[in-house]
Amino acid sequence: MLFGRTKKNPIRLPDKGVVKWEYATCGYCSTGCSIEVGLDAEGRPVASRGVADADVNRGKLCLKGIFEHELFTTAGRGTRPLTRGHWQEPWQATDWDSALDRLHDEIRRVQERHGRDSFAIISTGQMLTEEFYTLGKLTRGLIGTNNYDGNTTLCMASAVSGYKRSFGSDGPPGCYEDFEHTDCLIAWGSNLPEQHPIIYWRLKEAQERRGFPLIVVDPRVTMLAQNAHIHLPIRPGTDVVLMNALMHVIFAEGLQDEAYIEANTTGIDALRAEVDRWDPITASKVCGIDEDSIRVVARTFAQAPAAMQIWTMGINQSTHGSDGVVGINNLALITGNIGKPGGTSLSITGQCNAMGTREWSSCSGLPGFRYLEVPEHREEIARFWNVDPEFFPKKRGMFQTDIYQAMEAGQIKGLWLIATNPMTSLPNTARIRRAMEQLEFCCVQDCYVDAESNQYAHLYLPGGTWAEKDGVMTNTERRINRVRPIATPPGEARPDLWIFNRVAERFNRDGRVRFPERAADIFLEMAELSKGRLADISGMDHDLIEAQRGIQWPYTAEQRARGEAPPKGGKRLYTEEASFRHADGKAKLIPLPFVDNNEVPDADYPFWLNTGRLIEHWHGRTKTGKIGNNNKFSPIPFIEINPDAAAELGIRRGEYVRLVSRRGDAIAMAMPTGRVPRNLVFLPFHFHDCANRLTLGLLDPHSRQPAYKQSAVRIEVIADQRAAARLSREMRSF
Numbered sequence: 001m002l003f004g005r006t007k008k009n010p011i012r013l014p015d016k017g018v019v020k021w022e023y024a025t026c027g028y029c030s031t032g033c034s035i036e037v038g039l040d041a042e043g044r045p046v047a048s049r050g051v052a053d054a055d056v057n058r059g060k061l062c063l064k065g066i067f068e069h070e071l072f073t074t075a076g077r078g079t080r081p082l083t084r085g086h087w088q089e090p091w092q093a094t095d096w097d098s099a100l101d102r103l104h105d106e107i108r109r110v111q112e113r114h115g116r117d118s119f120a121i122i123s124t125g126q127m128l129t130e131e132f133y134t135l136g137k138l139t140r141g142l143i144g145t146n147n148y149d150g151n152t153t154l155c156m157a158s159a160v161s162g163y164k165r166s167f168g169s170d171g172p173p174g175c176y177e178d179f180e181h182t183d184c185l186i187a188w189g190s191n192l193p194e195q196h197p198i199i200y201w202r203l204k205e206a207q208e209r210r211g212f213p214l215i216v217v218d219p220r221v222t223m224l225a226q227n228a229h230i231h232l233p234i235r236p237g238t239d240v241v242l243m244n245a246l247m248h249v250i251f252a253e254g255l256q257d258e259a260y261i262e263a264n265t266t267g268i269d270a271l272r273a274e275v276d277r278w279d280p281i282t283a284s285k286v287c288g289i290d291e292d293s294i295r296v297v298a299r300t301f302a303q304a305p306a307a308m309q310i311w312t313m314g315i316n317q318s319t320h321g322s323d324g325v326v327g328i329n330n331l332a333l334i335t336g337n338i339g340k341p342g343g344t345s346l347s348i349t350g351q352c353n354a355m356g357t358r359e360w361s362s363c364s365g366l367p368g369f370r371y372l373e374v375p376e377h378r379e380e381i382a383r384f385w386n387v388d389p390e391f392f393p394k395k396r397g398m399f400q401t402d403i404y405q406a407m408e409a410g411q412i413k414g415l416w417l418i419a420t421n422p423m424t425s426l427p428n429t430a431r432i433r434r435a436m437e438q439l440e441f442c443c444v445q446d447c448y449v450d451a452e453s454n455q456y457a458h459l460y461l462p463g464g465t466w467a468e469k470d471g472v473m474t475n476t477e478r479r480i481n482r483v484r485p486i487a488t489p490p491g492e493a494r495p496d497l498w499i500f501n502r503v504a505e506r507f508n509r510d511g512r513v514r515f516p517e518r519a520a521d522i523f524l525e526m527a528e529l530s531k532g533r534l535a536d537i538s539g540m541d542h543d544l545i546e547a548q549r550g551i552q553w554p555y556t557a558e559q560r561a562r563g564e565a566p567p568k569g570g571k572r573l574y575t576e577e578a579s580f581r582h583a584d585g586k587a588k589l590i591p592l593p594f595v596d597n598n599e600v601p602d603a604d605y606p607f608w609l610n611t612g613r614l615i616e617h618w619h620g621r622t623k624t625g626k627i628g629n630n631n632k633f634s635p636i637p638f639i640e641i642n643p644d645a646a647a648e649l650g651i652r653r654g655e656y657v658r659l660v661s662r663r664g665d666a667i668a669m670a671m672p673t674g675r676v677p678r679n680l681v682f683l684p685f686h687f688h689d690c691a692n693r694l695t696l697g698l699l700d701p702h703s704r705q706p707a708y709k710q711s712a713v714r715i716e717v718i719a720d721q722r723a724a725a726r727l728s729r730e731m732r733s734f
């Protein structure tokens, strides 16, 4: 006798009437999945699917990619430029010419009155590379403010800084294919299954095949920690101590790779002297990981033939962010795990084009990983752009986070915000509000008119988004991939590239500097500039990139001329001896003393506040908050709280609570879960006027990245739950 179903019910997908599929790269996270958008007979985007022959995602997409075609018709898009005298006045619709004239005139007015650098420009990791490059040329070559930075200071700055300190250059040395070769993986402060689901799928497949140990360092029992062999629930902000202790054990037991250290590094003596102080017992008292676990992990890592480390915001967003990255690099270098298959230190980047902005935006320097501090770099770029080299500043200006403090102090008077929303994403909202209120002029260029920062704008420019535009993006593994213009921006909204080119015309009346109109031509200009640099893309063009479903840099003109095919994945940096980018070709081993400067829980504020992300939402939710199938999973702010802590406070599941820090308060729903320890709550930062009203955001001394993950709060019970629900709703703009 047969039990259960005897016939399988085939899954029936509704026919969306797709007549044509158009190629793009997903515009959410830095995994860089190749995606196709299906258009119906009327040319309307009606479906999304993964591209089967793309090496990155092999036909798969996550929850965000699957519904990405719905973006084009979401609510809240800006359809006309808007202007007003003061941010408290009502908006008036205006035409593009008047809007762009005003932007030009205000920039020059502020600069003439308060000095060149009193006008700041803040960009993003969420545009296309050709757009970054054009904005960089406009800012560095014509506008001339040095206070030009990106939201990547909130995100990747520590990784950039740590890579530069260790290896002499930015640029993650590994790739996804390393999962196929590694014998041990440590993931530091990264929740891969939720934040980079398709990278996780690659890791999981490799791990199921080969069973290498997975070690996760995270104060929460994340989805990744649940799947790990060893989970180290570290005390927040103390990763550097654990790294020092791991190195202590490796040296004490002679597990280091002497030959690699000798041939490729400098600084071993100073490093050893510092880690000598961090025996596992001493370290365990600071970082909360017991001495046995420290020893086991150190041996497992050092004895693996190839071992890799990945990390994300649990490391970068800390007052020891840059040091944490250096610590990871130290561990990799002393065990010879750089530049070999399965042996690497791979920063998992964040936004879709966080890498592209590092390479080409000129935010912290000049294009192609060139520096303002190097006279030859200034000369080279000035000649190429046809501008005066003396016009360039001789060192980098303020980081994004310092720009807000300068606004507060009245040093910065004007601001152009492009595709970033500081009123939701910067720490300590009350301070950001004070800073924004003081501006003489603020222009917001965003695809959504309801982005909260627009509240303080005098001028609003409606940009296009994602595949309403043409260009490329670079993912975590340095793979450049193509985005095709599939839809047109709504109403009078225009692609950001169009906007930059029209602004450039106003600063470039004599036509001295060339601003190509087509993204494909801009790419060729970048390719030319990249020759001989670390990120050499001179062998690529738009068509080849699309045909290959993305190409990893470097791929040079010479390789192409020789008939060498573009790498199909598996491309690594620093594969040859002494090929690091410090002058002597060696990597630096850097000692990392630990200073405990974080705000820590005390009697008044007894809980750690840890903030981060959910799979279904993207940052400030301007996009995912309006897509039903994303928003429905978590339409309101909530905290993960330990069930024992909730019981002790008399809080039941689903009740609203008030969180209070030294900066402000916020309302969220309590969701008791064993994912968090007794003394810590986790609050997603996706909701406006919530997490960042509470955060302190102390800055890393090297990268100026905020410590979003270490603040202290207390939790208050709310008697009137109806009023709390109403308030929570009102505080969200959508």
Ligand SMILES: Nc1nc2c(c(=O)[nH]1)N[C@H]1C(S)=C(S)[C@@H](COP(=O)(O)OP(=O)(O)OC[C@H]3O[C@@H](n4cnc5c(=O)[nH]c(N)nc54)[C@H](O)[C@@H]3O)O[C@H]1N2
Binding pocket: 029, 030, 155, 188, 189, 190, 191, 192, 194, 195, 196, 217, 218, 219, 220, 222, 234, 235, 236, 237, 238, 239, 312, 313, 314, 315, 318, 349, 350, 351, 610, 611, 612, 613, 614, 615, 616, 617, 618, 619, 709
């Ligand atoms: N769905 C979705 N995906 C995204 C994004 C999104 O908004 N939504 N954003 C993208 C962007 S820009 C980024 S930067 C990435 C971020 O990706 P992740 O960094 O993976 O995400 P987060 O949730 O910010 O933080 C990761 C983990 O750090 C842990 N953590 C907190 N404090 C510490 C600590 O002191 N030490 C250690 N070791 N760990 C700690 C947290 O508990 C959390 O689980 O995600 C990208 N992908």
Ligand SMILES: Nc1nc2c(c(=O)[nH]1)N[C@H]1C(S)=C(S)[C@@H](COP(=O)(O)OP(=O)(O)OC[C@H]3O[C@@H](n4cnc5c(=O)[nH]c(N)nc54)[C@H](O)[C@@H]3O)O[C@H]1N2
Binding pocket: 124, 126, 127, 151, 152, 154, 155, 156, 313, 317, 350, 351, 418, 419, 420, 421, 422, 424, 425, 426, 427, 445, 446, 447, 448, 451, 462, 463, 464, 465, 466, 496, 611, 612, 613, 618, 619, 620, 621, 622, 623, 685, 691, 692, 695, 708
């Ligand atoms: N508490 C806490 N705060 C955090 C973090 C955290 O973990 N905890 N993480 C930090 C990190 S890692 C990051 S990366 C930041 C992100 O911070 P933000 O950059 O502020 O995040 P988004 O909400 O993605 O903002 C992007 C804005 O650009 C708009 N936009 C999107 N695409 C386009 C486009 O193509 N053109 C134009 N013109 N506009 C566009 C969107 O509508 C949105 O308003 O948040 C940081 N803030």
Ligand code: SF4
Binding pocket: 026, 027, 028, 029, 030, 031, 032, 033, 057, 060, 061, 062, 063, 064, 065, 066, 196, 197, 198, 199
């Ligand atoms: S994993 Fe990232 S790139 Fe891939 S579909 Fe999801 S959000 Fe897009």
Ligand SMILES: [Mo]
Binding pocket: 154, 155, 156, 350, 351
């Ligand atoms: Mo990020």
